[in-house]
Amino acid sequence: MFYREAGQFKTSYKADQAVFPIFQDRIFVAIWLFLGFIVVPMLANEYVFRAIFIPVIIMALAAIGLNLLVGYCGQVSLGSGAFMAVGAYAAYNFMIRIPELNPLICFLLGGLSATVVGVIFGIPSLRIKGFYLAVATLALQFFTDWTFSRIDWFTNYTPSGSIAVQPVEVWGFVFDSPIRKYLLCLTVLVIFTVIAKNLVRGRIGRAWMATRDMDVAAEIIGIRPIYAKLSAFAVSSFFIGVAGALWAFVHLGSWEPLAFDINLSFSILFMVIIGGLGSIVGGMLGATFITLLPLFLNQLPIWLGINMSTAMVSHLEYMIFGGLIIFFLAVEPLGLARIWQITKEKLRLWPFPH
Amino acid sequence: MGFFVEVLLSGLMAGVLYSLVALGFVLIFKASGVFNFAQGAMVLFAALTFVRLLDILKDSFAPITLSLIITIAMMVMLAMAIERLVLRPLVNQPGISLFMATLGIAYFLDGFGQTLWGSDIYTLDIGIPKGSIFILESVFDGGVLVAKEDLVATVIAGLLVVTLAIFFQKTRIGRALRAVADDHQAAQSIGIPLNYIWVIVWTVAGLVALVAGVIWGSKLGVQFSLSLIALKALPVLILGGFESVLGAVIGGLIIGAGEKLSEIYIGPYVGGGIEYWFAYMLALGFLMFRPQGLFGEVHIDRV
Amino acid sequence: MNDTDRKLGPTILKADNISLAFGGVKALTDISFEVKEHEILAIIGPNGAGKSSMLNVINGVYHPNAGSVTYRGNVRQQMKPHEAATQGIARTFQNIALFKGMSVLDNIMTGRTLKMHAGFLAQCLYVGRARNEEIQHRKKVEEIIDFLQIQSIRKTPVGRLPYGLQKRVELGRALASEPVLLLLDEPMAGMNIEEKEDMSRFILDVNDEFGTTIVLIEHDMGVVMDLSDRIVVLDYGKKIGDGTPTEIRNNKEVIDAYLGVSD
Numbered sequence: 001m002f003y004r005e006a007g008q009f010k011t012s013y014k015a016d017q018a019v020f021p022i023f024q025d026r027i028f029v030a031i032w033l034f035l036g037f038i039v040v041p042m043l044a045n046e047y048v049f050r051a052i053f054i055p056v057i058i059m060a061l062a063a064i065g066l067n068l069l070v071g072y073c074g075q076v077s078l079g080s081g082a083f084m085a086v087g088a089y090a091a092y093n094f095m096i097r098i099p100e101l102n103p104l105i106c107f108l109l110g111g112l113s114a115t116v117v118g119v120i121f122g123i124p125s126l127r128i129k130g131f132y133l134a135v136a137t138l139a140l141q142f143f144t145d146w147t148f149s150r151i152d153w154f155t156n157y158t159p160s161g162s163i164a165v166q167p168v169e170v171w172g173f174v175f176d177s178p179i180r181k182y183l184l185c186l187t188v189l190v191i192f193t194v195i196a197k198n199l200v201r202g203r204i205g206r207a208w209m210a211t212r213d214m215d216v217a218a219e220i221i222g223i224r225p226i227y228a229k230l231s232a233f234a235v236s237s238f239f240i241g242v243a244g245a246l247w248a249f250v251h252l253g254s255w256e257p258l259a260f261d262i263n264l265s266f267s268i269l270f271m272v273i274i275g276g277l278g279s280i281v282g283g284m285l286g287a288t289f290i291t292l293l294p295l296f297l298n299q300l301p302i303w304l305g306i307n308m309s310t311a312m313v314s315h316l317e318y319m320i321f322g323g324l325i326i327f328f329l330a331v332e333p334l335g336l337a338r339i340w341q342i343t344k345e346k347l348r349l350w351p352f353p354h
Numbered sequence: 355m356g357f358f359v360e361v362l363l364s365g366l367m368a369g370v371l372y373s374l375v376a377l378g379f380v381l382i383f384k385a386s387g388v389f390n391f392a393q394g395a396m397v398l399f400a401a402l403t404f405v406r407l408l409d410i411l412k413d414s415f416a417p418i419t420l421s422l423i424i425t426i427a428m429m430v431m432l433a434m435a436i437e438r439l440v441l442r443p444l445v446n447q448p449g450i451s452l453f454m455a456t457l458g459i460a461y462f463l464d465g466f467g468q469t470l471w472g473s474d475i476y477t478l479d480i481g482i483p484k485g486s487i488f489i490l491e492s493v494f495d496g497g498v499l500v501a502k503e504d505l506v507a508t509v510i511a512g513l514l515v516v517t518l519a520i521f522f523q524k525t526r527i528g529r530a531l532r533a534v535a536d537d538h539q540a541a542q543s544i545g546i547p548l549n550y551i552w553v554i555v556w557t558v559a560g561l562v563a564l565v566a567g568v569i570w571g572s573k574l575g576v577q578f579s580l581s582l583i584a585l586k587a588l589p590v591l592i593l594g595g596f597e598s599v600l601g602a603v604i605g606g607l608i609i610g611a612g613e614k615l616s617e618i619y620i621g622p623y624v625g626g627g628i629e630y631w632f633a634y635m636l637a638l639g640f641l642m643f644r645p646q647g648l649f650g651e652v653h654i655d656r657v
Numbered sequence: 658m659n660d661t662d663r664k665l666g667p668t669i670l671k672a673d674n675i676s677l678a679f680g681g682v683k684a685l686t687d688i689s690f691e692v693k694e695h696e697i698l699a700i701i702g703p704n705g706a707g708k709s710s711m712l713n714v715i716n717g718v719y720h721p722n723a724g725s726v727t728y729r730g731n732v733r734q735q736m737k738p739h740e741a742a743t744q745g746i747a748r749t750f751q752n753i754a755l756f757k758g759m760s761v762l763d764n765i766m767t768g769r770t771l772k773m774h775a776g777f778l779a780q781c782l783y784v785g786r787a788r789n790e791e792i793q794h795r796k797k798v799e800e801i802i803d804f805l806q807i808q809s810i811r812k813t814p815v816g817r818l819p820y821g822l823q824k825r826v827e828l829g830r831a832l833a834s835e836p837v838l839l840l841l842d843e844p845m846a847g848m849n850i851e852e853k854e855d856m857s858r859f860i861l862d863v864n865d866e867f868g869t870t871i872v873l874i875e876h877d878m879g880v881v882m883d884l885s886d887r888i889v890v891l892d893y894g895k896k897i898g899d900g901t902p903t904e905i906r907n908n909k910e911v912i913d914a915y916l917g918v919s920d
Binding site: 198219278 | 716718737738739741742743747748750754756757758759763767768770773775777780781782783787791799830831
Binding site for chain 2: 076123124127128130131132134135136138139140142143145146262266269273311312314315316317318319320321322323324325326329330331333
């Protein structure tokens with residue numbers, strides 16, 4: 001990526017440390033923002049919003065959150081489903097028990113509740129690492145599953161155990177149409193992405209990466225493991241909690257505890273792995289990929305003229321996911337993000353090889 | 355009192371089955387240092403293959419034996435495929451990458467097994483006696499009710515455990531496996547053929563999975579939820595230690611008994627469903643205070 | 658060159674009767690010595706003599722079974738590694754403990770962690786104090802990069818650098834915290850003569866310009882004799898020599914154990 005910088009010399013540290021120091025990147029991001037906020041709402045139809053854009057955006061938020069924990073700080077967590085559940089249920093409870101609260105505030109409070117739970121999930125990380133930690137987070141995931149199915153207070157004593165909510169309404173403005181929902185989610189994503197990028201290039205981000213790479217050495221230069229690890233859990237679960245609230249209120253509309261079970265945890269983890277560990281863009285790529293793949297697989301037999309049952313399609317999905325995980329881990333551990341980076345570099349020079 | 359013993363025994367026997375699955379994990383971990391999340395999927399795959407083959411071959415002259423042989427052959431091929439396609443490309447990566455790769459294997463195997471054999475529930479009947487009998491009639495009034503299946507399972511599992519323990523401690527291959535688990539490169543440098551060893555290990559684990567699958571399958575029917583048993587085996591491993599065969603056994607017994615007992619005696623106070631997470635919370639406690647489990651080894655990091 | 662007229666300060670570090678054992682293995686037995694401020698002290702000895710363990714005790718990574726370490730007047734038996742860092746002790750490692758996933762610049766910046774105090778919110782938005790601190794400390798880090806002459810590789814991920822350069826980056830990271838006491842564990846291991854000369858010059862400059870007290874473990878006798886003010890010799894966990902280079906060169910016990918034929 002050095003030749004992209006060719007000719008661009010920074011004359012101040014401030015310029016060198018900007019989020020997008022390379023001029024081409026800035027243009028790129030501006031184009032994406034333009035496409036996202038202006039072009040898509042004009043062109044897309046309702047189905048595309050509901051089935052593609054909204055879930056991808058919310059999942060991207062969750063994936064970025066998990067990437068902060070797993071990719072940047074190196075702490076394995078299989079409990080992201082639980083964080084989303086906490087975010088959703090907490091937001092719900094705040095909303096119905098304190099009706100005066102603005103729904104957006106409730107989402108943030110949902111995120112904060114997830115943060116509290118996240119810090120608790122993170123306590124084992126101070127003593128154990130690797131997949132021991134993964135198992136510990138699994139334990140807490142199961143416990144959370146059970147809590148939300150068994151303790152009726154959380155679901156406001158509904159007999160069925162599932163919750164249904166009204167479209168989000170803020171100061172009289174109702175987010176009921178797909179376009180409004182999409183724009184809401186997109187705005188949240190953009191804000192959180194900026195925050196994530198800022199954290200990652202600052203002191204906390206370096207503390208996380210140092211803890212990931214060699215935690216003993218990190219401690220010796222003064223980075224306290226408790227600070228690095230728990231802050232990673234806290235920030236990550238805040239992101240995922242808010243994503244959970246959005247997922248429940250904006251995307252699903254009604255849900256039961258099983259909607260946030262371990263399969264969701266695995267999905268988000270896959271997004272992070274396939275998208276690329278330690279990369280913000282990776283979270284977005286992974287979310288897009290994992291959300292689109294089932295849709296694509298559903299359509300594929302129709303395009304090819306083969307008859308396949310939906311069960312068969314779901315089996316294929318599993319096989320492809322499994323295969324891809326192994327493929328990415330073996331061939332390109334830095335995931336789609338790295339492939340994307342390489343593609344960008346090659347495109348700069350195409351048709352020359354180097 | 356008799357009731358308590360009944361619950362205890364049924365819990366212990368459920369525990370034996372957990373141990374069986376946990377054994378597969380321990381084998382692979384001991385020999386390749388990998389935590390094989392796909393063990394449960396292997397159990398399901400083995401059981402599915404076996405039960406479907408039984409169905410297909412039911413009119414041949416020795417259906418059970420034939421199906422067994424073919425299933426074993428398939429597990430061997432599976433082990434070879436895993437070694438070639440997953441373990442070899444990832445040989446120098448940290449443990450957590452390998453763990454996530456086994457997650458990938460689990461997903462793949464789930465889909466593949468059901469593609470191959472369908473996803474209905476199949477009953478498995480190979481002549482394991484069903485029904486219950488009363489035992490210990492002289493000790494407890496009226497005796498204690500035990501399922502015959504569970505007794506058979508306990509015996510089989512016990513035999514398997516003893517065999518494996520001897521295999522690991524006494525044979526040349528067992529020693530080689532332990533060397534490999536300790537340090538891949540060092541083992542290679544003294545001439546231990548890594549790839550060959552791995553195929554052996556994963557095959558043995560596959561066979562253990564088959565036995566577990568057959569036993570569980572004839573109890574519950576062969577169905578998708580079988581792979582969820584893997585998730586139950588994890589707390590067993592934490593309690594017992596990842597490298598210990600004995601630990602897998604004792605851990606399984608504790609978890610099995612603990613689950614049943616807590617469900618019956620504590621369950622009513624908290625709305626039931628304790629079984630779901632009891633094992634995991636117990637594991638969590640161990641992780642915090644004794645991560646190596648009861649019989650595992652402590653790892654020291656040298657700077 | 659050790660200049661015996663150099664101004665040395667009072668004792669900054671004192672080890673008293675340090676004993677350390679791992680199970681049955683006695684790593685250190687009853688070790689006592691002193692280090693004066695601004696001094697360069699070398700710890701030498703055969704492999705396995707306990708040198709790295711001694712550094713680890715000073716640093717707080719290992720806790721001695723007996724004895725105490727007095728640092729800057731404070732007696733302490735147990736110290737957490739990050740406490741050592743806050744009190745101005747920095748170190749490098751025998752087997753390079755750099756953060757392989759980060760660039761040279763970022764690695765050295767981590768050394769500035771303790772001097773950065775911006776709040777969480779400021780970091781989220783990268784405004785005000787957070788941004789100013791990043792720029793400020795970047796300046797300081799660049800000074801270190803200039804000093805160590807590694808400007809051309811500042812953005813390279815350290816995992817890709819050759820061994821000699823990695824050692825230099827590690828020194829940079831240790832220097833970034835502006836330490837009072839610098840512990841160097843075999844800083845010249847695996848280097849050729851030119852690299853060793855460069856490293857020696859860096860070490861002397863650091864001691865000269867910043868007055869940093871240096872304790873180093875080293876095997877190259879030439880370097881040790883040239884650089885150090887005093888030498889402590891360990892063998893099988895016990896101290897068998899303590900004095901100036903001249904004294905050590907003529908110490909019979911040391912010669913028998915370690916140096917071989919006296920020249």
